[in-house]
Amino acid sequence: xxxxxxxxxxxxxxxxxxxxxxAVSAKRLRSSSSxxxxxxxxxxxxxxxxxxxxxxxxxxxxxxxxxxxxxxxSGCGKTTALRLVNRMTELSGGDILIDGESIRARPAxxxxxxxxxVIQHVGLxxxxxxxxxxxxxxxxxxxxxxxxxxRVEELLDLVSLGKEMRARYPAQLSGGxxxxxxxxxxxxxxxxxxxxxxxxxxxxxxxxxxxxxxxLRLQSEIKKTILFVTHDIDEAIKMGDRVAVLQKGGxxxxxxxxxxxxxxxxxxxxxxxxxxxxxxxxxxxxxxxDIELWKAPLVRVGEPTAAARTPGDADISHPLVVDxxxxxxxxxxxxxxxxxxxxxxxxxxxxxxLELDDVLRDALSDLLQSETQYxxxxxxxxxxAGVLSIAIVSDFLASDDAAGLAIPPAxxxxx
Amino acid sequence: xxxxxPAHSFAAVEIHNRSGSSCIAQNKLCPGWIIDNFDRYTxxxxxxxxxxxxxxxxxxxxxxxxxxxxxxxxxxxxxxxGLTGVLYTLPSLAVFFxxxxxxxxxxxxxxxALTSYTLQIIFRNIVAGLDNVPAEAKDAGLGSGLTDxxxxxxVELPLALPEIIAxxxxxxxxxxxxxxLAVFAGAGGLGSEIVTGSNITFKTGVVTAGGLAVLLALALxxxxxxxxxxxxxxRRVQSA
Numbered sequence: 001x002x003x004x005x006x007x008x009x010x011x012x013x014x015x016x017x018x019x020x021x022x023a024v025s026a027k028r029l030r031s032s033s034s035x036x037x038x039x040x041x042x043x044x045x046x047x048x049x050x051x052x053x054x055x056x057x058x059x060x061x062x063x064x065x066x067x068x069x070x071x072x073x074s075g076c077g078k079t080t081a082l083r084l085v086n087r088m089t090e091l092s093g094g095d096i097l098i099d100g101e102s103i104r105a106r107p108a109x110x111x112x113x114x115x116x117x118v119i120q121h122v123g124l125x126x127x128x129x130x131x132x133x134x135x136x137x138x139x140x141x142x143x144x145x146x147x148x149x150x151r152v153e154e155l156l157d158l159v160s161l162g163k164e165m166r167a168r169y170p171a172q173l174s175g176g177x178x179x180x181x182x183x184x185x186x187x188x189x190x191x192x193x194x195x196x197x198x199x200x201x202x203x204x205x206x207x208x209x210x211x212x213x214x215x216l217r218l219q220s221e222i223k224k225t226i227l228f229v230t231h232d233i234d235e236a237i238k239m240g241d242r243v244a245v246l247q248k249g250g251x252x253x254x255x256x257x258x259x260x261x262x263x264x265x266x267x268x269x270x271x272x273x274x275x276x277x278x279x280x281x282x283x284x285x286x287x288x289x290d291i292e293l294w295k296a297p298l299v300r301v302g303e304p305t306a307a308a309r310t311p312g313d314a315d316i317s318h319p320l321v322v323d324x325x326x327x328x329x330x331x332x333x334x335x336x337x338x339x340x341x342x343x344x345x346x347x348x349x350x351x352x353x354l355e356l357d358d359v360l361r362d363a364l365s366d367l368l369q370s371e372t373q374y375x376x377x378x379x380x381x382x383x384x385a386g387v388l389s390i391a392i393v394s395d396f397l398a399s400d401d402a403a404g405l406a407i408p409p410a411x412x413x414x415x
Numbered sequence: 416x417x418x419x420x421p422a423h424s425f426a427a428v429e430i431h432n433r434s435g436s437s438c439i440a441q442n443k444l445c446p447g448w449i450i451d452n453f454d455r456y457t458x459x460x461x462x463x464x465x466x467x468x469x470x471x472x473x474x475x476x477x478x479x480x481x482x483x484x485x486x487x488x489x490x491x492x493x494x495x496x497g498l499t500g501v502l503y504t505l506p507s508l509a510v511f512f513x514x515x516x517x518x519x520x521x522x523x524x525x526x527x528a529l530t531s532y533t534l535q536i537i538f539r540n541i542v543a544g545l546d547n548v549p550a551e552a553k554d555a556g557l558g559s560g561l562t563d564x565x566x567x568x569x570v571e572l573p574l575a576l577p578e579i580i581a582x583x584x585x586x587x588x589x590x591x592x593x594x595x596l597a598v599f600a601g602a603g604g605l606g607s608e609i610v611t612g613s614n615i616t617f618k619t620g621v622v623t624a625g626g627l628a629v630l631l632a633l634a635l636x637x638x639x640x641x642x643x644x645x646x647x648x649x650r651r652v653q654s655a
Contacts, residue, residue, distance in 0.1 A: 109562045119554060125574075
């Protein structure tokens with residue numbers, strides 16, 4: 001599946017995708033193509049009559065196919081920075097290059113037709129049907145009727161909306177559906193760059209989470225370059241390949257990957273902004289397989305208990321019983337040890353059983369919920385791969401090992 | 416006995432009216448007379464329709480142009496509302512007489528006066544309609560690459576349409592009423608059947624002409640409402 005979405009362009013580093021639940025269908029791949037790198041060079045925006053610039057000398061490079069999240073407190077200029085890119089606001093100084101070409105090289109309207117734009121309140125045209133809304137840019141580009149119809153259908157499918165939605169008006173849709181139509185409209189002419197200004201800001205928390213996940217899955221298929229504005233640091237960490245933390249005056253406080261940001265905030269401002277629970281936040285960027293597990297003292301069902309009595313790891317007081325396939329069946333208790341052989345059903349059930357692919361934060365939460373210090377971890381085939389304990393997690397957080405590790409955003413969804 | 420008597424006398428009136436004389440002589444409301452004389456209203460009614468439609472039509476053309484100019488130059492809204500407001504407050508009869516030396520007696524004079532009354536209403540509704548277009552729809556429109564002109568014709572005006580037509584409805588109803596005075600400018604219309612010489616006190620004639628004017632206003636209103644509904648289907652959908 002490599003190369004489908006890049007049509008002739010070199011694929012960005014680290015873009016190989018492991019298909020997640022609901023794997024990418026061949027049909028969907030048709031609607032994806034290029035992505036452009038974006039570069040902000042010494043970007044400045046001054047408003048007349050204001051002493052301080054809204055944005056002063058901001059430089060930022062976004063590699064093709066990545067999501068760059070601009071995050072910061074209100075008034076930090078993140079939305080302004082975004083609107084400078086499609087010239088909804090005009091630059092006062094510096095330049096912005098899309099695929100190496102200055103945004104000033106073309107008339108603003110023409111430039112915007114090549115950039116997807118999604119805003120918080122979506123801004124669907126109330127007097128046009130869903131289909132007509134999605135067709136906005138293709139119509140401006142003079143596509144013929146048939147091509148537009150095909151494309152609209154493709155996009156409805158891409159954002160998981162049924163065909164029957166096509167003839168509806170925005171007033172007939174739920175907030176989440178409107179938002180998805182907004183994304184479809186922005187993607188209509190297959191722009192290599194998307195600008196998203198708090199796209200999930202007006203959605204309730206439960207649906208927001210769902211939409212974020214859907215969008216990340218979508219992005220894993222379409223691989224657009226995306227500039228994404230939010231004031232929510234959790235959203236930034238979840239959605240971003242890179243996160244740019246902005247301070248008042250559009251000053252770039254830190255530009256880093258989410259784990260870097262959480263591990264080593266550049267200054268006090270970032271540290272405050274990221275929050276006191278940044279250690280916990282880091283756990284949601286990691287999987288169980290990313291950290292070193294304890295080796296479990298294993299005994300097989302039917303083995304003489306004498307073998308099990310030899311002291312194993314001091315951290316784990318009970319041996320772990322596995323069946324012939326190496327799957328965990330329970331912990332061997334003192335009373336089990338009184339028998340001749342290791343029983344097939346030990347008295348202590350092996351709950352919970354964790355998986356290597358579990359997100360570390362969820363795994364920790366399972367441990368805490370089961371009021372246990374440790375639990376067996378199994379691989380894809382259900383065989384014991386080690387033991388995860390609360391102690392490992394806290395040691396790990398205290399160390400610097402986690403800095404370079406992170407799940408790509410597209411895979412952070414839906415566990 | 417009492418129950419039978421009124422019915423009996425009504426039948427008598429009917430017969431009287433057919434022959435014409437006594438009901439009219441007593442200046443009562445005489446349905447028979449109306450039926451017999453309906454033809455005489457055809458021409459004034461058509462004149463009235465003409466005066467109304469032409470005045471509202473020209474008024475719309477002028478107000479629409481002014482609104483488009485003022486839409487991008489907001490500072491013009493105040494002066495235009497002020498100016499059309501002055502026109503609106505001038506007593507219509509006075510305007511007819513002021514115009515007589517310039518444009519003479521006839522349709523032109525009436526149309527100029529009636530048109531000037533529609534400007535304020537239509538202009539204000541167009542401006543309000545454009546102002547009420549959701550900011551995010553405009554933002555998304557421009558952000559999608561619509562030019563200012565495309566935004567105006569494809570997004571702003573369609574969304575303002577219900578309010579624009581609401582303005583036309585008020586203007587046309589008002590104009591039907593004012594056009595009854597067009598007779599003083601020598602432009603005919605239903606007013607000529609209200610004030611035909613000494614007949615200004617002719618009750619049946621006044622009621623008939625007045626009633627036709629009311630019906631005309633109602634008919635125009637229904638037509639415009641139909642147009643509005645046909646052109647804005649999105650306003651009628653059930654919300655989710």
